[in-house]
Amino acid sequence: MQPAYRVLCLVLTAFVVTVGCSREVTDLRQPDIIKPFHSINGIMPGLTKYSEAEAKLGTPDEIEVPKKLEVAGIEVGGNRIVHYRAKGISLLLTDNADAIVEGIYVEAPYRGRSENGLYLGMKKIDALAIVQRDYHITMDLGESILVAKDPDHTDSFQLWFTADVLSRVKLFSK
Numbered sequence: 001m002q003p004a005y006r007v008l009c010l011v012l013t014a015f016v017v018t019v020g021c022s023r024e025v026t027d028l029r030q031p032d033i034i035k036p037f038h039s040i041n042g043i044m045p046g047l048t049k050y051s052e053a054e055a056k057l058g059t060p061d062e063i064e065v066p067k068k069l070e071v072a073g074i075e076v077g078g079n080r081i082v083h084y085r086a087k088g089i090s091l092l093l094t095d096n097a098d099a100i101v102e103g104i105y106v107e108a109p110y111r112g113r114s115e116n117g118l119y120l121g122m123k124k125i126d127a128l129a130i131v132q133r134d135y136h137i138t139m140d141l142g143e144s145i146l147v148a149k150d151p152d153h154t155d156s157f158q159l160w161f162t163a164d165v166l167s168r169v170k171l172f173s174k
Contacts, residue, residue: 032112036157037149040104046173050099061085103172124164
């Protein structure tokens, strides 16, 4: 093999390996992001199909189908909940063949943040300060609150607290 040809092959191989590795590193470094009233990790309740979410998140750890119950005259349960426990992400799906993500919630070990600073593990008092500054609390249930963008919008964002620490964030379709 000619020396110049050998050098060219080594350079091309190094370029291909470097480009391939840098893409993987870039993908791994994409931060988890909570966008209240819009999406979590780019998954938009009411719009994202489960097949699209699965393409982003991979194979789930568990699929749960809670029994249908009647609570205060309202039928609840029966739809699938798809868990990605290692990522701290769970999806609530509509009950049809081409399932739509109806809601998404995150718990530890999820490490995402919102642009205004909400993140799992923060103190309740700090989370409430952000929510009261930027949004409108529609219902305070003690261990959780329902939040809307402002008084004229319906709630589609919920925060849960355990021992005065933000432990779960849920975004659901409007």
